[in-house]
Amino acid sequence: MSTALDTLNRMNDALANCRLGALPQQDMLRLWRREAASLPLPEKFSTVLNDLLDRIESSALFSGESCSFSQEGLFDNLQLWADKARAQLN
Numbered sequence: 248m249s250t251a252l253d254t255l256n257r258m259n260d261a262l263a264n265c266r267l268g269a270l271p272q273q274d275m276l277r278l279w280r281r282e283a284a285s286l287p288l289p290e291k292f293s294t295v296l297n298d299l300l301d302r303i304e305s306s307a308l309f310s311g312e313s314c315s316f317s318q319e320g321l322f323d324n325l326q327l328w329a330d331k332a333r334a335q336l337n
Contacts, residue, residue: 251336254282259329266322272307276300279325288335292328299325 261278264270283296299321306318 251286252333254285255329255333255336258282259326262322262325262329272303276304286332286336288332292332292335296328299328 258279261270261275265272265275279296279300283293286292303318303321303325306321
């Protein structure tokens with residue numbers, strides 16, 4: 248049986264692989280949406296995560312960086328979300 252921390256580790260691995268170009272962004276987003284739904288976190292985590300994932304999807308319409316979207320910045324914020332989720336789960 249998978250624990251919440253195992254789930255978060257899979258999410259982090261997917262993010263790292265996406266950043267390296269080893270996992271398509273859409274696959275990473277799909278995994279994050281699916282896996283996050285099973286995490287026992289307060290509702291505010293879901294709200295923030297969905298906003299971040301939506302913004303990352305929108306950034307894909309641009310060539311990575313634009314005046315309103317920084318894909319690297321969004322990935323950094325996703326990592327920050329994961330770090331805060333890990334602290335909440337511990």
